[in-house]
Amino acid sequence: MTSAIRKRHKLVPYRSDHAGAALRPTSEINVTPLVDVCLVLLIIFMVVTPMIGRGRDVALPLALEATAHKEGEQVFVSIDDVGAWIDAEVYVEREGFLRELDGALKVARGRAAANGYEGPLLFIKGDRSVDFRTVKTVLQWISDDPRTQQHDLALVVALPEAG
Amino acid sequence: MGMSAGTSGGAKSEINVTPLVDVCLVLLIIFMVLVPRNVPELSVRIPPESKRPQERKVAEDPLVVAMTPEGGLSLNGTPITQDRLSEALTRQLEFRETRAVFVDFEDGVPYGEAVPIIDLAKRSGADVVAILKEKGEVIPSTLRPGGP
Numbered sequence: 431m432t433s434a435i436r437k438r439h440k441l442v443p444y445r446s447d448h449a450g451a452a453l454r455p456t457s458e459i460n461v462t463p464l465v466d467v468c469l470v471l472l473i474i475f476m477v478v479t480p481m482i483g484r485g486r487d488v489a490l491p492l493a494l495e496a497t498a499h500k501e502g503e504q505v506f507v508s509i510d511d512v513g514a515w516i517d518a519e520v521y522v523e524r525e526g527f528l529r530e531l532d533g534a535l536k537v538a539r540g541r542a543a544a545n546g547y548e549g550p551l552l553f554i555k556g557d558r559s560v561d562f563r564t565v566k567t568v569l570q571w572i573s574d575d576p577r578t579q580q581h582d583l584a585l586v587v588a589l590p591e592a593g
Numbered sequence: 594m595g596m597s598a599g600t601s602g603g604a605k606s607e608i609n610v611t612p613l614v615d616v617c618l619v620l621l622i623i624f625m626v627l628v629p630r631n632v633p634e635l636s637v638r639i640p641p642e643s644k645r646p647q648e649r650k651v652a653e654d655p656l657v658v659a660m661t662p663e664g665g666l667s668l669n670g671t672p673i674t675q676d677r678l679s680e681a682l683t684r685q686l687e688f689r690e691t692r693a694v695f696v697d698f699e700d701g702v703p704y705g706e707a708v709p710i711i712d713l714a715k716r717s718g719a720d721v722v723a724i725l726k727e728k729g730e731v732i733p734s735t736l737r738p739g740g741p
Binding site for chain 1: 629
């Protein structure tokens with residue numbers, strides 16, 4: 431009996447791919463791999479987002495010439511109309527800002543020493559539209575406190591060709 | 594019985610690598626996006642508050658570039674255009690020992706207009722750009738407008 435069925439199926443190879451009536455061709459697209467990849471992406475971005483310390487995104491001012499440093503060891507402080515941002519936290523008061531910055535700088539100093547990085551440690555990302563006074567105030571806070579004092583403060587800029 | 598997938602759909606001994614390749618490609622793209630980039634920056638300094646009065650007579654007059662909220666520039670108090678400022682700074686800095694330029698932007702100048710002037714000073718030959726601090730200037734303890 432089995433050989434008879436097989437023989438019949440061989441005559442109709444198109445139908446023989448499907449195991450009988452239980453698996454008829456379906457018209458729906460198979461979304462399982464798509465969902466798999468999307469979930470992996472979601473998890474990776476959840477893990478990675480707090481790890482990249484590029485600071486809050488602001489509209490950087492333009493400059494024609496600038497020194498470039500590879501990112502990785504620095505502390506990024508973003509300044510916009512809301513206040514001064516370290517990672518995802520915004521500060522408007524001097525003491526809270528300096529305490530947080532001190533902690534972040536300690537970590538960055540350790541990392542810089544481990545990797546032999548000797549460039550500026552503190553990168554300031556000011557928004558184009560923010561009053562210069564706000565930026566100046568933050569710079570003065572930093573330079574006025576022995577915990578956070580730096581030799582050079584780096585103002586992050588955008589170069590025209592970089593967009 | 595008789596519900597097997599037929600001869601053409603027999604058990605295959607190869608592992609299905611398609612999902613593996615999918616996930617690897619996604620990982621590759623993510624790490625390509627996350628690769629450390631070069632950050633362009635302009636270094637500035639804030640001169641520390643001198644605790645004692647300076648005895649040493651400064652040999653050279655400091656170069657102070659000021660800017661008003663309207664965008665008017667001046668060099669050591671003399672109004673100047675942006676093109677002339679570059680020339681003047683290049684000329685003045687050429688024979689100096691310490692090539693420092695001080696910037697003194699008034700309140701209300703947008704940061705986006707202040708930075709190009711710092712850039713201009715650097716391109717005109719300044720090694721150090723410092724943000725001028727008034728003597729006895731009180732640093733506000735909050736960024737809120739109108740705060741102390």
